[in-house]
Amino acid sequence: MADASSCSAGLIGSIRARPVARSVVRSLGRHGPALSLAALLATSGVVHLVRPRVFTGLIPRALGAPGPWVLGSGVAELGCAAALVVPSTRRAGGLASAALLVGVFPGNVTMAVRSHPGARHWARRPAVAWARLPLQVPLVAWAVLVARRAGGPTL
Numbered sequence: 188m189a190d191a192s193s194c195s196a197g198l199i200g201s202i203r204a205r206p207v208a209r210s211v212v213r214s215l216g217r218h219g220p221a222l223s224l225a226a227l228l229a230t231s232g233v234v235h236l237v238r239p240r241v242f243t244g245l246i247p248r249a250l251g252a253p254g255p256w257v258l259g260s261g262v263a264e265l266g267c268a269a270a271l272v273v274p275s276t277r278r279a280g281g282l283a284s285a286a287l288l289v290g291v292f293p294g295n296v297t298m299a300v301r302s303h304p305g306a307r308h309w310a311r312r313p314a315v316a317w318a319r320l321p322l323q324v325p326l327v328a329w330a331v332l333v334a335r336r337a338g339g340p341t342l
Contacts, residue, residue, distance in 0.1 A: 221281070221333045228284060229268035235261025244301055244311055245294035251276045260294075263287050271333060281334025288327045295319050 234243055239257045246253035267287055270280025295316075302316035310316065 197212055203273070209236030217336075218274075219276050220329065220336070223340065224284060225268040225271035225280075228264045228271070232261045232268060235264065241308065241310060242294075247293060247296045247297045258331055260287070260291060276336070278334050279335035281330050281332075281337060284328050285330035288323055288330060292320075292323050312319060 235257055239254065239261075242257045242260070243253040246256045250256055263283075264287065266282040267280055270276040270283060273280075298311065299313070299316040299320055302313040304310050304313060306312050
């Protein structure tokens with residue numbers, strides 16, 4: 188059985204932990220959207236570098252060989268992710284992320300147009316490829332929101 192002093196020590200410890208918990212929650216509320224977007228972009232950037240074939244179908248033929256484009260967009264995603272993590276570069280990271288997401292939209296359209304029901308990769312099936320298109324809008328809005336919350340001149 189616990190004695191009175193250990194119970195009161197536990198109670199005091201939990202009371203002191205509450206401001207810390209509130210601070211963490213406040214910090215996550217302030218930084219969470221930027222860090223979540225950074226995680227999404229970093230994951231995609233790594234996949235671009237590790238499994239580039241997943242993205243070769245997005246590159247319009249008019250741009251030539253897809254390899255450099257896939258590599259470049261993966262590096263750009265990693266750069267945007269890194270900029271989003273650091274508060275002092277978050278505004279630029281949000282704006283760069285929004286621009287990148289708008290810039291890759293034609294690739295998503297290309298993939299949707301080239302999609303076919305018998306595709307081996309799930310991302311090249313019509314339901315997935317066409318569903319990606321409207322998802323770009325909230326992603327761009329998310330990046331703009333992160334840039335606005337970071338401060339500086341408003342958009």
